[in-house]
Amino acid sequence: MKNEPPAPPFSADRPPCERCKIYRRQDDSAYCKTCSAILDRTEGLGRIIRNLVCLWGFVSDLPWHLNNETCKDFTEGVYVHDQNRFLLILQRRGLRKWLEELLLYHGSDIKGLIQIFPTKGPGYGTCMGDVLCKAIHHEADFPMDMLRIRFYSSPLQIFKPHLREKRGMLTFSGEDFLSILNMGVTFRRNLRPDEQIEIRDMLLKPGHRNLHFQWGRLLGRIDHEARDMLEAWSMRHWPRERIFLLYEVLPYVDIFHD
Structure with a gap:
């Protein structure tokens, strides 16, 4: 790219590269040479990207385990911006x-904000660069007096964080968010996928008139470990936001590896 000349001034018959808007298009292509190579390499990555999550951290000290052996099997990339980010x-x-490793080895010594959000495909309009810029903007929302986790179930939620915040679904202490993830593991282990869906539909259905009856039937069908779990949690009486949050973290827990 260093030796590639920039495109001439914009014109209708010879516009610049459609992706970078800087370099000259190749003949019979909408992209410059470099962007074409990038797009060729990213073709077919959609399935992989959908299973990834981004963590942008602004912390008092960088976690030592960013590249350690324990986490390397599920770490796809690390970028250290400076001594705090x-x-x-x-x-x-x-x-x-x-997160378990972070809290185990750093405990209360590490302070700051870690924002968690899924990846976003290229598409049109908002891109991952915009999401990361907004994450950096939110660094100033809190003092560096404890470790806070902000969890976004969609990358676009980062542009209107107050919508999740007022529902109590956004900001948590590190320990509280790990506890939510641990509940997700227990929930998935004790209930079959169809039972998980049935509980979600039952508890989130507006104005469910037969909830007491249906809940009793459910408890009678499932095995005793699942029944004990639901009764110990009093899940039937949870607020809707807490139920939504539990189901949002389920894709982030793996009962076969955890």
Whole structure:
């Protein structure tokens, strides 16, 4: 790219590269040579990208285990920006283990904000660069007096964080968020996928008139470990936001590796 000349001034018959808007298009292509090579390499990565999660951290001290052996199997990329900021790309199933390692070895010594959000495909309009810029902007939202986790189930939620915040679904202490992930593991282990869906539909259905009856029938059908779990959690009486949050973290827990 260093030896590639920039495109001439914009014109209708010879516009610049459609992707970078800087360099000259190749003949019979909408992209410059470099962008064409990038797009060729990213073709077919959609399935992989959908299973990744980004962590943007602004912390008092960089976690020592960013590249350690325990986490390497589910770590796809690490970028250390400076002595306080890092970008980590994980397979979703590795999020709980990574956070567990962080709290185990750093405990209350590490302070700051870690923002967690899934990846976003290229498409048109908002891109991952915009999401990361907004994450950096939110660094100033809190003092560096404890470790806070902000969890976005969609990357676009980062542009309107107050919508999740007022529902109590955004900001948590590190220990509280790990506890939520651990509940997700227990939930998935004790209930079949169809039972998980049935519980979600039952508890989130507006104005469910027969909830007491249907809940009793459900408890009578499932095995005793699942029944004991639901009764110990009093899940039937949870607020809707807490139920939504539990189901949002389920894709981030893996009962086969955790």
